[in-house]
Amino acid sequence: MTGKTASGVAIPEDLVLVGHITGAYGIQGWVRIRPYSADADALLHARTWWLDKPEIRDIEVLQAKDHSGDTVARLMGVADRNAARRSRVLPYRYRASIFPRWMTANFTGST
Numbered sequence: 001m002t003g004k005t006a007s008g009v010a011i012p013e014d015l016v017l018v019g020h021i022t023g024a025y026g027i028q029g030w031v032r033i034r035p036y037s038a039d040a041d042a043l044l045h046a047r048t049w050w051l052d053k054p055e056i057r058d059i060e061v062l063q064a065k066d067h068s069g070d071t072v073a074r075l076m077g078v079a080d081r082n083a084a085r086r087s088r089v090l091p092y093r094y095r096a097s098i099f100p101r102w103m104t105a106n107f108t109g110s111t
Contacts, residue, residue, distance in 0.1 A: 005055070005056060005058060006055065007057070009058050011050070011056055014095055014096040015056075015093035015095060015096070016093060016095075016096040017036065017093050018036055018040070018043060018093060019033050019034050019035040019036050019040070019043070019071070020033070020034055021033050021034075021051075021088055022070070022088065023084070023085060023088045024084035024085045024088075025067070025072040026081070027080070027081045028074070028080065028081075029074060029075075029078040029079045029081065029083055029084050030072050030074050030084060031073055031075060031078060031087050032067070032070050032071075033070060033071040033073060034070055035071055040071060041066075043064065043071050044065065044066065045064075046061055046064070047060065047061055048060060049061055049073075049075070049093070050093040050095075051087075051093075052093060056093075059075050059076055060075070060076035061073055061075060061076075062074040062076055075087075
């Protein structure tokens with residue numbers, strides 16, 4: 001995965017698929033994310049996530065917290081429940097170089 005987003009941001013080559021957005025959380029635009037790892041604590045500290053559809057793009061994470069095994073997050077540009085619902089089923093990626101080595105293996109199955 002190389003190149004640039006529509007806004008001209010370089011796409012990192014080390015992106016790892018780490019989960020997908022399952023829907024809205026609350027009424028203020030938060031989204032619920034299903035991580036692909038039982039130990040997804042590193043996602044709570046990420047400031048940028050990469051959404052995969054309709055094309056890959058970066059999005060700023062304003063807040064994130066653990067909620068019953070999922071992650072919930074408030075993302076830049078997602079202002080209400082309707083916008084959060086439109087984000088449903090978007091896979092998201094995270095830079096593998098930022099994860100600790102054990103966390104990268106946890107998500108990708110590699111060592």
